[in-house]
Amino acid sequence: MMIDSDVVTLSRLQFALTALYHFLFVPLTLGLVWILAIMESVYVMTGREVWKRMVQFWSVLFGINFAMGVATGVTMEFQFGMNWAYYSHYVGDVFGTPLAIEGLMAFFLEGTLVGLFFMGWTRLSRVSHLLVTWFLALGTNLSALWILVANAWMQNPVGAKFNPQTMRMEVTSFSEVLFNPVAQAKFVHTVSAGYVVGSMFVLSISAWYLLRGRNVDFARRSMTVAASFGLAAALSVVVLGDESGYTISENQKMKMAAIEAMWDTEPAPASFSLFGIPDVQNRTTHYAVRIPWVMGLIGTRSLDTPIPGINNLVRDTKGKISDGLLAYDAMLALRKDPNDKHATSTLARYDEDMGYALLLKRYVADPRQATPADIDKAADATIPNVPVLFWSFRIMVACGFYFIALFAYSFWLASKRQLERRRWYLKLALWSLPLPWLAAELGWIVAEYGRQPWAIEGILPTALGVSSLTSGQVWTSLGGFVLFYTLLAVIDASLMTRYARQGPDQLGIWPPGNPHLPAEGGTPAVDDTHVARAHP
Template sequence: MPMIDADVVTLSRLQFALTALYHFLFVPLTLGLSWILAIMESVYVMTGRDVWKRMVQFWGILFGINFAMGVATGVTMEFQFGTNWAYYAHYVGDIFGAPLAIEGMMAFFLEATFVGLFFFGWEKLSRVQHMSCTWILALGTNLSALWILIANAWMQNPVGAEFNLATMRMEVTSLKEVFFNPVAQSKFVHTVSAGYVIGSMFVLSISAWYLLRGRNIDFAKRSMTVAASFGLASALSVVVLGDESGYTVSENQKMKLAAIEAMWETEPAPASFTLFGLPDMATRTTHAAIQIPWVMGIIGTRSFDTVLPGINDLVKRAEVRINDGVIAYSAMQTLRKNPDDAAAHAAFDAHKGDLGYALLLKKFIDDPAKATPQQITAAADSTIPNVPVIFWSFRIMVGLGIYFIGLFALSFWLASKRQLQKHRWYLRLAFYSLPLPWISTELGWIVAEYGRQPWAIEGVLPTALGVSSVSAGQVLTSLIGFVVFYTTLAVVDVVLMLKYARSGPDGLGMWNDDEPRSSAPITAY
């Protein structure tokens, strides 16, 4: 009988997915706003103009609300590794825990300390000292993201570690390789750039609302100018660095890349890019496909002659690795009984790189060494993620990314011509674009994490094996609790953000706005 409770696995995955997606509603805005605050305060220090100080203070209030919510939703994330994913924590905790510990000791405390100085140091610090605190706050915020993404990147590309037969766990062999993982480098710059886009869109959209209402005009135009400049650079970075991220995926997560393309069969190099299609998991075909020749092969391999394998070929490769992994698993069982068995040592050393593939069989049978050919085939088939979800999530994300470049480029051009206030259609467009960067980043995480399935650690530990020994009822209870709690926090965050955004710097006493204020709703425009 299978040793895995499918309900526990499904509920545990759902809980972690929901809490992660909730948490990431707040994190990227913190990343983006921190640098925008640093830029605005630098201009204040250089010019001495009070409007820039008021801009920093007002946007700082919204930053503080969002920061508090990010902390509240983020702390519980790490505890879930011990509550819902105990075997995962046991199996890879030595490696995965190191960057999380560094993030807590170095980055988070640095960030939290300078948050306090930012809010309470205006009258106690000089202009330069306070500006320095703001820049260090931005640095700490991004360092927090760095260490989290190093940990996540190791799940995607587990370098600098190997399985220890004596302890039956994965252990570090090189912290340097873990910290300088090429996937971590590309993932970090891509993710934080997406956060900068969110921060820029946040400032741009709210400022556009003020201009539509005829409020805080000088304040809003300056804010929009900063957001347009920073947002354009960030949106371009997301696309360029996303290309680098895609290239690293083609190196070590070929199945994810094939799923992104819904590429069932291996194509001659360079492979085509599927602009549109309807992937069908049942028949393993993509209906109504519209393809652009060569593009995917060039992006994915940066060459004209490197072949990108299709899903069906990758399943065949997985079946071979499962069979090799079974040899390693059988040898491991022998060595646990007789550590001096030389033949078992040789067999294990020859095939230990595929041990994780043998563990895929645990979903179908207690002892992988006794797996039937049908079970091995089923395990190989399980390496295919949900192709339609990955395919469309990626395309919507990319489409939104191109839209952001266009919107910020238009904003930058209007700001340079001093025409931000003259085109109401543009202001409405900027205002209604507010939620789009969040949609894009959440879809990006779906591609990254859902596209990695069935692996918790790519090629090392199947997700189904990482769960704790708890009942489905217990996980369901905690899942309901998290949904209620996190939804409450999200509602509180939105209410507070709306309250202070609607009040504006004039309503909060930060700005003497002599311009006429319209009471007409935004829909009147």
């Protein structure tokens, strides 16, 4: 049976849209919760009311964002059964465990701690509430860990083996899955990027208050925390991104070559292309501006190890497809006779390449009937979209270095108590608000788009993972998701903008002389009636 390319394309589009939209909320949750923990720690240590009110104000925006993250995350998990049924069957034994643990943490651990955080101001002591906040920060990050473990396995499938009798990948070592080096690098890099998002969020909104001369003491302190935490996070992103680059060169050589638009293998150590215009048709890069040695050091941690180019990797893939056909034929023989010793030894020898034979199913129903032309097309199909990866990576890196500069300057101004004295800087901080989200989304485009055509690197082609649906059915669900997510986007943007514009003064949170402040320890109300009474 031939694969319906329209169903594959639409299913990929639907998952990409929902994943990128969901990740608008995840990094802000990861970063903002730690800023709340820092602020509340200062409050408990000093007893100064302003720090408590800072926690309560920023927690209003945190709560809105957290709710949206949960709402958009739930729908993503249903897509595995709806649009990716064969993928779920094929790797469910491996993928299901970390996904289930992530769900338990998100809905039970995080949900419980969020409830205690918001409802515990009048029911818990200062220290107890602080512990809840810190556990919430830890729980949020642990929740992210498990989904990243699952995703990292898709990039580097370790600790599992194909069983020809069940036609599934099955876990052989859960510790290898958990301690996958790609998972470790991806986790620290991703959460650090979230810390940058949270820091920029607080920095930008606080800059807006200072530009208008509102909540000056409140905003100055918030910017100081954001600048300090953001600088550490931005530096971490760059350092940990280097580790991610190294793991890519070890496990996903085609992705690395595509990021660099490196068509042919360069002499070691490979240079880094600062600028260039990738030409896919002629397989060359025009106007390339290169920095010697940099990519070799990042990708191989050495001066004598080459990074293979795209053309070389395509030639290697053709050999893997040929070996994979031997494994595919042996797998079918074992399905008929599990005691076939020759087939068993053949599969054991070539099973790591069987996924490459499955690439042929995009062109022929039976890979064993593929022609040399089909093999050439399958090998060429392993080249991801080079221009998209090339420019996504460079824009992401440029944003990273910009964040370091901005947070470093913010930290310097905060140490000199001059944050509100440079209006050009405050405007720059405000206008920089969307950039961390742009960088985070581009990071996921590099990670996921660069893995194509694989759902599981080297094992399961994306085209084989889809459900048995018609394109019309996928269009229907895609349209429903677009409408639902558009509605959520409007609600989220209006709520976040509304409460950010009102600020702690109009919400009755600050200053302490406000007669409409809640009772000591209470959570401030944020309804329109309350605001109208506080500011007639």
